[in-house]
Amino acid sequence: MSNAVFIKQxxxxxxxxxxxxxxKGWKSxxxxxxxxxxxxxYLIGITTALLxxxxxxxxxxxxxxxxxxxxxxxxxxxxxxxxHGAIMVFSFIIPSIPAALGNFVLPMMLGAKDVxxxxxxxxSFYLWVIGTFFLVVAMLTNSLDTGWTFYxxxxxxxxxxxxxxxxxxxxxxxxxxxTGLNFLVTxxxxxxxxxxxxxxxxxxxxxxxxxxxxxxxxxxxxxxLLLLIAERxxxxxxxxxxxxxxxxxxxxxxxxxxxxxxxxxxxxGMGIISDLMAVYCRKKIFGYSFIAFSSVAIAILxxxxxxxxxxxxxxxEVVTLIFSAITFSVAIPSAVKVFNWLATxxxxxxxxxxxxxxxxxxxxxxxIGGLTxxxxxxxxxxxxxxxxxxxxxxxHYVMVGGTLTALFGGLYHWWPKMFGRMYNELWGRIGCxxxxxxxxxxxxxxxxxxxxxxxxxxxxxxxxFQIFHxxxxxxxxxxxxxxxxxxxxxxxxxxxxxxxxxxxxxAASLEWQSSSPxxxxxxxxxxxxxxxYDFDSQIYDPDLDSYVQRSFTVPGQEPVPGxxxxx
Amino acid sequence: MLxxxxxxxxxxxxxxxxxxxxxxxxxxxQAAEGAAENDFLFWAILWISTLFFxxxxxxxxxxxxxxxxxxxxEKALPSSSHNTSLEIIWSVIPSIILVWIFxxxxxxxxxxxxxxxxxEDIWVTAQQFSWTFTYADGDSTPSELHLVVNRPVKFTMESxxxxxxxxxxxxxxxxxxVPGRYTYTWVKPTKIGTFRLYCAEYCxxxxxxxxxxxxxxxxxxxxxxxxxxxxxxxxQTDPVKNGQRLFQxxxxxxxxxxxxxxxxxxxxxxxxxxxxxxxxxxxxxxxYIRESxxxxxxxxxxxxxxxxxxxSFDGKLNDDQIMWLIFYIxxxxxx
Numbered sequence: 001m002s003n004a005v006f007i008k009q010x011x012x013x014x015x016x017x018x019x020x021x022x023x024k025g026w027k028s029x030x031x032x033x034x035x036x037x038x039x040x041x042y043l044i045g046i047t048t049a050l051l052x053x054x055x056x057x058x059x060x061x062x063x064x065x066x067x068x069x070x071x072x073x074x075x076x077x078x079x080x081x082x083x084h085g086a087i088m089v090f091s092f093i094i095p096s097i098p099a100a101l102g103n104f105v106l107p108m109m110l111g112a113k114d115v116x117x118x119x120x121x122x123x124s125f126y127l128w129v130i131g132t133f134f135l136v137v138a139m140l141t142n143s144l145d146t147g148w149t150f151y152x153x154x155x156x157x158x159x160x161x162x163x164x165x166x167x168x169x170x171x172x173x174x175x176x177x178x179t180g181l182n183f184l185v186t187x188x189x190x191x192x193x194x195x196x197x198x199x200x201x202x203x204x205x206x207x208x209x210x211x212x213x214x215x216x217x218x219x220x221x222x223x224x225l226l227l228l229i230a231e232r233x234x235x236x237x238x239x240x241x242x243x244x245x246x247x248x249x250x251x252x253x254x255x256x257x258x259x260x261x262x263x264x265x266x267x268x269g270m271g272i273i274s275d276l277m278a279v280y281c282r283k284k285i286f287g288y289s290f291i292a293f294s295s296v297a298i299a300i301l302x303x304x305x306x307x308x309x310x311x312x313x314x315x316x317e318v319v320t321l322i323f324s325a326i327t328f329s330v331a332i333p334s335a336v337k338v339f340n341w342l343a344t345x346x347x348x349x350x351x352x353x354x355x356x357x358x359x360x361x362x363x364x365x366x367x368i369g370g371l372t373x374x375x376x377x378x379x380x381x382x383x384x385x386x387x388x389x390x391x392x393x394x395x396h397y398v399m400v401g402g403t404l405t406a407l408f409g410g411l412y413h414w415w416p417k418m419f420g421r422m423y424n425e426l427w428g429r430i431g432c433x434x435x436x437x438x439x440x441x442x443x444x445x446x447x448x449x450x451x452x453x454x455x456x457x458x459x460x461x462x463x464x465f466q467i468f469h470x471x472x473x474x475x476x477x478x479x480x481x482x483x484x485x486x487x488x489x490x491x492x493x494x495x496x497x498x499x500x501x502x503x504x505x506x507a508a509s510l511e512w513q514s515s516s517p518x519x520x521x522x523x524x525x526x527x528x529x530x531x532x533y534d535f536d537s538q539i540y541d542p543d544l545d546s547y548v549q550r551s552f553t554v555p556g557q558e559p560v561p562g563x564x565x566x567x
Numbered sequence: 568m569l570x571x572x573x574x575x576x577x578x579x580x581x582x583x584x585x586x587x588x589x590x591x592x593x594x595x596x597q598a599a600e601g602a603a604e605n606d607f608l609f610w611a612i613l614w615i616s617t618l619f620f621x622x623x624x625x626x627x628x629x630x631x632x633x634x635x636x637x638x639x640x641e642k643a644l645p646s647s648s649h650n651t652s653l654e655i656i657w658s659v660i661p662s663i664i665l666v667w668i669f670x671x672x673x674x675x676x677x678x679x680x681x682x683x684x685x686x687e688d689i690w691v692t693a694q695q696f697s698w699t700f701t702y703a704d705g706d707s708t709p710s711e712l713h714l715v716v717n718r719p720v721k722f723t724m725e726s727x728x729x730x731x732x733x734x735x736x737x738x739x740x741x742x743x744x745v746p747g748r749y750t751y752t753w754v755k756p757t758k759i760g761t762f763r764l765y766c767a768e769y770c771x772x773x774x775x776x777x778x779x780x781x782x783x784x785x786x787x788x789x790x791x792x793x794x795x796x797x798x799x800x801x802x803q804t805d806p807v808k809n810g811q812r813l814f815q816x817x818x819x820x821x822x823x824x825x826x827x828x829x830x831x832x833x834x835x836x837x838x839x840x841x842x843x844x845x846x847x848x849x850x851x852x853x854x855y856i857r858e859s860x861x862x863x864x865x866x867x868x869x870x871x872x873x874x875x876x877x878x879s880f881d882g883k884l885n886d887d888q889i890m891w892l893i894f895y896i897x898x899x900x901x902x
Contacts, residue, residue, distance in 0.1 A: 075772045147769050153746060154729040154771060159872055241747025247730060248745060281634070283643035290654055312732065313743045314750045317680055321673055328665040332658055338623060339657045345630035347644035352635060360627055367623055371616035374665070378672025380601075381609050383679055384739040387732060387767040451593040451609070453736025455767045458775035462763065464587035535643075 004543070007552055010525050011502035012544045013420050014515035020419070022520040033118035034520065038125050039104030040418070043411075045128060046096045047487065050404075052136070053087035054480060056080050061442075061476040064469045067461050077459035078145040079160075085148035086139065086165070090172045091132040093403055094261060097268035098214075099124070099179050101410050102207045104418060106183060108511035108518065109201050111192030111527050116185040124178035127171050134168030147457065149258075150225075152239035152250040156232050163232060166225040173218045173225075176264075180214025183207055192510065194529045198292070201509040201532040202278075202285060205292045206271020209299040213260045213267075217303070221257035224250065248313055255306035263302040265399055266366075267295055269406030270337055273359050275532075276409050277341045279507045280356035281348030284533040287340040294333035301330045311382045320379065327377040334370050338363060351505075354428030358409030361436045365401025369394060372447065390450025393443045401439055408435070408486055415490055416504050420516040421497030427489040434482030441475025501546025506538045513549055528552070582710055582780055585761035588737070598758040598783070599738035600719075604675045606739075612668055619661075679740065682753035686719040693724065693731035693744045695830070696773035697820035698764065706794040709815040712764060712781045713793045719755040732768035735781055743768055756783040772830065773820075802887070810895025813888055821877065824899055830876055832868045838900035843869040856893050860884060 019036045029037055060080040063072045072080065107115050115121050138144060142161020146154060155162050187208050191200070228250070230236050237243035239250040278285040285291065307315060307323030341363060350356065372394045375381045385391060408431075416422050446454075449468035454461060461469065503512035509532040514523055528551045530537040538547040588596035590606070593613075597603050634640070689712075690701040701707045714720055724733060726746040733752060734741040742752035766777035784790040801808045814822075821830035832842075841848040842855075844866040849855055858865050863877035884892070 074775060078769075078772060078774070145772070151730060151769070154769070157729065158771065241745075246747070281643065282636075283646070284648040287649045287654055290649070312741050314745050314748070317677065320676070324673060324676075325669055328669050331665055332662055335661050336654070336658055340654075342623060342626050342630070343650075343653075345627065345634065347646040348630070348634050349636050349640060349643045350631055350634045352631060360631060363627055364624055367620050371620055374612050374616060374668055375609060378608060378612065378668050380605050380672045380675025380679065381612065382672070383676065383741050384605055384609075384736070386741055387734070448593060453595055453734075453763065453765070455734060455765045455775075457769040460775045462584055462587070533648075 003553070006525075007541065007548055008544065010515055011513070011541075011546065011548045011552070012515060013499045013501055014517055014519060015420075015499075017519055018420065018515065018517040019520045020517055031122070033114070033122055035103050035107050035114050035118065035121060036418075036518065036522075038121050039100055039102075041125055042095065042103060042128070043100040045125070045132070046092050046100055049087050049091040049132060050096075050483075051487075053084050053092060054483065056084040056087070058476055058480055060084060061473045063459070064461070065473045067463050067466055067469075069460070072459065074459040075143075075145065078147075078457070079139070079143045081457060082144050082147050083136075083139050086135060086144070086169070087132075088399075089148050089261075090135060090169050091128070093265045093399055094172075094176055095128060095179070096265075096403065096407050097272065097410065098183065098207055098210055098264075099128070099175075101272070101407070101414060102183065102268060103179075105414055105511055106204060106207055107186060107190070108514065108522050109204055109509050109532075110187065110190055110195065111510045111523065111529070112186065112190040113522055115182045116190055117182050120178050120182055124175045124182070127175035127178065131168045131170075131172030131175055134171060135165055136168075138164030138168055149254060150228060150250075151254075152228065152231070152245075152247045153241065155228060156240045163229050166228055170222050170225045173222045176214050177218045180211035180218070183211040184215060187211075192527060192529055198289065199529070199531065202274035202288070202291055202295075203268070203271035203509075205295050206267045206269075206274070209295040210264050210267045212296075213264050213299050213302065217257045217260040217264075220253060221261075224253040224257065227253070248310070248315065251310050251313055252306070255309045256303075259306040259309065260299075260302045262395075262398070263298055265403045267298060269362070269403045270295065272406045272410040272413075273341060273362050274337070275507075275509070276355050276359040276413055277344045278533045279413070279505055279535075280351045280353065280359070281345050282351070282506065282535045283344055283348040284531075284535075285340070286343035286346075287336075288533070290336055291340050294336050297333045298330060301326065301333075305330060308377060308382075311379060312386050324377055324379050328374075331370065331373065331377070338367065338370075353412075353425060353505075354423065354432055355409045355413040357429060357432045358405050358412065361432060362402060362405045362409065364436075365397055365405060365439065368444075369397030369401055372397065385451060387456050388450035389446040389454045389456060392456055393446035393450060396443045396446075401443075405435070408432070411490060413505070414511075415493060416500045417502075417511060417514075417516050417518070419494045419497070420500060421493050422500045422504065423489050423493040423497055427485065427492075431482055431486030431489055434478055434485060436482075438475050438477070438479030438482050442472050442479050443475070445469075445471040445475075501541070501544035503538065503547040504545070506535055506540070506547040508532050508535050508537050512538075512547070516546075582778060585763060585780060588760065588762075594739075595737045595762075596758065596760075597737075597739075598756055598760065598762055599735075599740065600755040600757055601675065601679050602737070602739045604678070608668075608671050608675060611671070615664060615668075680752075682721040682751070683719050683755075686721040686753055686755075689720050689722055691722050691724040691733060691744070692727060693733070693766070693777075694727040694820060695729065695771050696766070696777040698766075698777070698779040699816060700779075702794055704791075706791075706796065707816060708794050709812075709819070710779045711793070712779055713790045714754075714756050714781065714783045715787050715790050716756055716759050716783050716785055718787075719753060721751060721753045724750050724752070729770050730768045731766045731770050731777070734765045734767035735762060736765070737762040737781075741767055756781075759783050759785055802891075806891045807894045807898050809888075810891035810893070810898075813884070813892055814895055817880070817884070818892075824902065828870075832871060834896055835899040835902040838897050845869060845873070853893050856896055857889055860889055860892070 138161040144160045144165045231239050235243045237245045239245040305327045308327045445468040449465045454465045502516050513527050528549050537550050539550050539553050541548045590596045692699040700712045724744045726744045731744040738754045762781045764779040764781050823829050823833045824835040826833050837851045861881045863875040
């Protein structure tokens, strides 16, 4: 086989015999063990959850356009924000990047054929489906109104469907644990020969640090929710003072999971941004080991700061002081990452395509999200700002401005790999711009009204806050339009996009050493290990309009089918 | 003086909305000790953050423009991929700034937590979805907190049901109220006027209506005039007024008087009518009202939750007080 034919077959566009069409029929998807198909199914699932929870957000933002009642009663409003928060957190953000993109990309980045436990991977997806089903049905039929935090004793006394909803969340927790465990074992045991820890792409480091948290923290949530169910059903006296329990104990348990969960949400996003920065600046990432270690440092420190959600809860002053101090220590590794990304851009060769625009948008929005955390970490100012819209704006800047932006950046980056087709650049950029403008318009006014005293979870409000709420509502509509355009552009690409080769962006990590879309086995040839940030290793091939690893282009050195090899 | 039971009280919609008093751009007026310190720290963090943020964004945009991929620039320029001293510098400088923010925040926090010895005591009772304030001389006020300017107050707070949070933005003070224990906070108001008090911890359906007004008076006499209620006088002259006051203190959080349904049924226009109850219908008369106050589960109105969310007032209201409440509900017959 000549070199050109070999390259076209293994690094070009794979019209036939890719993972999407290797087998047909719904059973070939429903019972698939292929990490790529599971990743795609997860992607469809989380996108559905995102749109559903997004609609609830638009409903409640519309209600807030005027101070008094527009079309929702107070009780209906409370159900709306509970639906929005619970679906977004448990069914969308937590599984989003690891389970959808991570599933697809991580094994290929390691040069592996699949994850360590493919059956467990499929099980994780079905647990997600079951958990989400329970959560959504419980909330819609029994109108859950506790907020996503399930704070006691209200969650014990309300007549709404707490047991079914917490059961759904409990199942979703297992889905998350399965994904985390799978990725831990995969990264530890299935790296291509020669790929040492510090030759892994930074997205893998992000996912690995996330997986540690998923495995260690999620069981706490499971136990807490079971105790909550037990308290409701059996009145055993743990959380409700009526039976001798302590409601603040629930908050400790809840945040012992839910604060690390914030890092489950953001660490994979940071991993994506690190890789996007390098690829689109065509430059080795600056301070690789600092970024890698900062992910692990954030994961560890993230376990020690849960009390900063509870500065006004009545916990002791000394405990409060300690939590404030540790909280500030988490700021450092996050700041270091931002500086490293900037240094990567310095003297780079920067391509301002859609994924890079999302990466820059991430730095802007995550910058605001991170810096406003300082106001909340400082005890004096937190007393005033706690449970106001300032907090709402802060965590939306981190979770939406951070995680959702990174997810879109990652999707646009890996979309040609996943479906073998290119998205429309113009519409990609329009979507990104609208998301950016709409997001800032929605959430920046919330900082101002929060510090002026607008409390969270209010269906009605005093007239002086109205102008900020109106900006915010208009922004939410623009943000919604931006998200729909961004998703529509991706969907359009799947069916109508321009065909593309195996590595259109010239990225150097291993997942690009394959055809687009990849074959069922990912790699049908020996892969060649190179530094994931050495972009000189990729040679442009005009025939394919795509890049190919240098070794494969040398005549007489045709790599052969078989197991991965190291060069 | 009559002992007044402390529990549910007036509806927030009935409260006048005080005029919002501006402070600087991010805050309402500074109306208590500690507010200026809080605002100073906020602005200090804001300026530090703005400095770093502008630096980051300007560099990002500058690099994106200067090093954009274009004909003649299709390869990254040679540069180092790591620089230990640079990385240490940009870790250590932010760390020093963070230590200062932590210290300033902790310092202000302890000042906001420890009440001076001279502080007067006021009890705060929070209940879905209303506030009651009880003063050292035994007076109680529903939905209105009355303070004296420059006089520090220590609040001892209890919740009758779920979590609530005591939040006065103009005083920059907040403390959760936890059922089953007392929590404490304090303020020293420095400005005469009326301000808002919000419940900041989600507590159920009408959480956003759980609001009170805080009025700061110039003198103790002005305050006393606002909190005083002469039960004996009205018992002689106009018992309906006593009934109305008791209604505001005890019932108005769940029962409206404008025909709207709330946690409980509205109590206007029901006197002398047949009310649909679970076992059929029931004539609303003195006996039914007395029974409903003492044993809420006896005859629950159709369409409301079973068992009733209302607690029994047996032992909390005496016979005179029940009589005044009956007078009051009777006076609402045609409304």
